[in-house]
Amino acid sequence: MLTAPSHAPHPIRARKLVNHRSRRLLRAEQGSIAWIGAGFAxxxxxxxxxxxxxxxxxxxxxxxxxxxxTLVGVCAALTAGWIAFQRSQVYGWLISTWLPAFGLVAGAAVLAATKMY
Structure with a gap:
């Protein structure tokens, strides 16, 4: 026999889970993504x-x-990411621009050093 009443829902099923549906991107977000992508490209x-x-x-x-x-393109992408962060206060904009920027700058330094010598 169970100690709980038979009509009580299971504890895991009782939680209301959030349904994360995708939403349409705002026009400003689309512009920021385009500028960041253009800078990295x-x-x-x-x-x-x-x-x-x-x-x-x-x-x-x-x-x-x-x-x-390479530095010019990275600076353009970082500027677009910073503007998007200032507008929305979402740190994802900074993360999505600074991490690839470090990789691109390091790659440019390595390639420049290996091509010159």
């Missing part, structure tokens, strides 16, 4: 136009130019 594609990733060596000015273009 520029940071990846523009340096490859200056120095081919397949080249074993490159001149110092070309490698520095490629690294500088």
């Amino acid at each position: 520029f940071a990846l594609i523009a340096p490859a136009m200056v120095v081919s990733p397949m080249d074993m060596q490159a001149s110092a000015p070309a490698a520095i130019t490629a690294a500088s273009l």
Whole structure:
């Protein structure tokens, strides 16, 4: 025999679970995502136009130019992420921009150093 009344719901089933449905992104959020994506795309594609990733060596000015273009794209993405954070106060904007930015800057430094020497 159970000690609880038979009409009592099971404790786990009694909890009201939140149904996380996706919502449409606001126009400002879509713009922020577009600017962040464009900044990171520029940071990846523009340096490859200056120095081919397949080249074993490159001149110092070309490698520095490629690294500088990476920094320009990363700064654009970080600025867009910061503006989105200021507007919404959601730290996800900072996380989604700073983590890839560190990886891109570190990759640009490594590639510039290996292409020059």
